[in-house]
Amino acid sequence: MRRMLVMVLVALGACSEDQPAAANGAAAGFSAIPAKHYGLGRAVTPAEVAALDLDVGPDGNGLPAGSGSATAGADLFQKKCSMCHGPKGQGMLPAFPLLISRDPKAEGFAFANDFKLQKSIGNYWPHATTVFDYVRRAMPLLQPGSLTNDEVYALTAFLLAANEVIPMSATLDSASLMQVKMPYRDKFVDDNRRGGNEVK
Amino acid sequence: MHLAGGEGQGDTLSRRDLLAGAAGASGVAVAAGLPLVAGGPGPKAAAPVAPVVPPDATKLPGAPTSQVGARSTFFKPSRTPFGETVGNSLTPLQDLTGTITPADLHFERHHAGIPLIDPARHTLLIHGLVATPLMLSVDDVKRFPQVTRTHFIECSGNGRAAYREPKPEMTPQKVAGLVSNTEWTGVPLKVLLDEAGAKPAATWFLAEGGDACIMTRSIPMPKAMDDALLVWAQNGEPLRPEQGFPLRLLLPGWEGNVSVKWLRRLELGTRPWATRWETSKYTDPLPDGTARQYSFDMDAKSVITSPAHPKVLAKGWWPVTGLAWTGRGNITRVEVSTDDGSSWHDAELSPTTGRKAPVRFTHMWEWDGKPAVLLSRATDETGYVQPTRKQLLKVRGIGTDFHFNPIVGWKVAADGTVTFHGET
Numbered sequence: 197m198r199r200m201l202v203m204v205l206v207a208l209g210a211c212s213e214d215q216p217a218a219a220n221g222a223a224a225g226f227s228a229i230p231a232k233h234y235g236l237g238r239a240v241t242p243a244e245v246a247a248l249d250l251d252v253g254p255d256g257n258g259l260p261a262g263s264g265s266a267t268a269g270a271d272l273f274q275k276k277c278s279m280c281h282g283p284k285g286q287g288m289l290p291a292f293p294l295l296i297s298r299d300p301k302a303e304g305f306a307f308a309n310d311f312k313l314q315k316s317i318g319n320y321w322p323h324a325t326t327v328f329d330y331v332r333r334a335m336p337l338l339q340p341g342s343l344t345n346d347e348v349y350a351l352t353a354f355l356l357a358a359n360e361v362i363p364m365s366a367t368l369d370s371a372s373l374m375q376v377k378m379p380y381r382d383k384f385v386d387d388n389r390r391g392g393n394e395v396k
Numbered sequence: 397m398h399l400a401g402g403e404g405q406g407d408t409l410s411r412r413d414l415l416a417g418a419a420g421a422s423g424v425a426v427a428a429g430l431p432l433v434a435g436g437p438g439p440k441a442a443a444p445v446a447p448v449v450p451p452d453a454t455k456l457p458g459a460p461t462s463q464v465g466a467r468s469t470f471f472k473p474s475r476t477p478f479g480e481t482v483g484n485s486l487t488p489l490q491d492l493t494g495t496i497t498p499a500d501l502h503f504e505r506h507h508a509g510i511p512l513i514d515p516a517r518h519t520l521l522i523h524g525l526v527a528t529p530l531m532l533s534v535d536d537v538k539r540f541p542q543v544t545r546t547h548f549i550e551c552s553g554n555g556r557a558a559y560r561e562p563k564p565e566m567t568p569q570k571v572a573g574l575v576s577n578t579e580w581t582g583v584p585l586k587v588l589l590d591e592a593g594a595k596p597a598a599t600w601f602l603a604e605g606g607d608a609c610i611m612t613r614s615i616p617m618p619k620a621m622d623d624a625l626l627v628w629a630q631n632g633e634p635l636r637p638e639q640g641f642p643l644r645l646l647l648p649g650w651e652g653n654v655s656v657k658w659l660r661r662l663e664l665g666t667r668p669w670a671t672r673w674e675t676s677k678y679t680d681p682l683p684d685g686t687a688r689q690y691s692f693d694m695d696a697k698s699v700i701t702s703p704a705h706p707k708v709l710a711k712g713w714w715p716v717t718g719l720a721w722t723g724r725g726n727i728t729r730v731e732v733s734t735d736d737g738s739s740w741h742d743a744e745l746s747p748t749t750g751r752k753a754p755v756r757f758t759h760m761w762e763w764d765g766k767p768a769v770l771l772s773r774a775t776d777e778t779g780y781v782q783p784t785r786k787q788l789l790k791v792r793g794i795g796t797d798f799h800f801n802p803i804v805g806w807k808v809a810a811d812g813t814v815t816f817h818g819e820t
Contacts, residue, residue, distance in 0.1 A: 225623035307681035308793030391778030
């Protein structure tokens, strides 16, 4: 009985949902559109998903097998990264970001007071996993996606070590990378702006 | 010859400065190895051909019809390309009227160049916490119920330079040109997520682009079920390549970066992914020593687009006109001051409907030849009033990185010259 009622409601909804075009000025979004199945698209195999699903979460979910040492990463950095980010990871601003710095002047998360303070992986980034995820998906700029997982682990280890987050003797794999806590992780807070008469 | 700075609008640097700096810093001449991102001249338009204008256009036949129209040779608006592979270009707000941005003048911001994508091969994967993972072709997407909506996109870096270091010679394009407005056509994202069977446990989704940085942003599910769109058309024709051809996400009222272009994958999950673009960038340091993250909403903002630098005024009547917008719904009021904020006048708004779409405001003003300061101030439906720069400096600091919506304006000198006034 209940199932029939649902079907009737869906059918009724179908009369209007092909044109869910409420006025642009209406406050409501599209949440009132009843769910309907159009049978479009095709099913996907797990292999197809795996080929595209390369994201790594802050909990380490998605980190692949493999490992790399900071010292191996130091060599790789000179070969594959330093032409843009500088041999010491100092960047070439503004096009190529600074990556490595623990300049005491930029410690303490006072960036709002001085826009000339340079943010680095060590003094700003909240999650170590982001380094792995971003390097794997986007770097090097002219050959994105060309690094092996071991190379990405090595570069991640080097960048974290050069930023004094882990020792230069460290080797990273999925288990150890997800354990790394970044120095300023707790400084990131959720958006508290809600409109209304308060400026935040 | 400029490079893009940071995310969105920023400082610029000449190639000569860059190479000199690089060589100086490293002691290595790296010119030959530098990728194209290192600037060089941006794309240049062909040299304009001076039109041969007849003394009387009614005395000879005019030009024939054409396959694709072109602008009048008397009107040559242009964006301002900075950088190449990593770059941006700003909309020439001072040259435009109404509220719609012509597609070829929509601002650009891309992080690894504009990919060349064959729509016949492009697919969108929807997976994660769904009943049925789906692979959709572009043609599949176009068979779902379509909607057309007008919404602005604003880069959350818009106005950074004018906020941090206001300069008299800034134009509307430099002050606020990382906002554009478009009539988009696409399918409500909710319809696609219903098709895949989004599970109630899903609280966030990841949107991923098909460019060379495989751009990723995490979005709360309520937005997906509210007014989010997957769009393929821009002002009546397919998206421009620089706007995400063949598919882009469109999240009305939110910072532009989340409207991921060249969209290829949506993954539903239970927490944000903390991608580079929502941690290292697009977070907002605050004076209390924290940084705001997932700061999606664009606050109410307005800017006078005319008169503005470098216009020179004559005495008499002028429409003081510009654009106002808010990520939180409708603009309910725009006030204009012609005396540096001592008194305010309600401006005419047109059109008056259009959620998360700009309105054009106009206030007629008779200039008497004395120095004046023109300002505009927007209010939105939540009661939020566009703040002064001083108010923003207090709550966000000079070094905050994104979301700049101070009241700004233009100084009119006794000789009629107009310069930017950002120190409100």
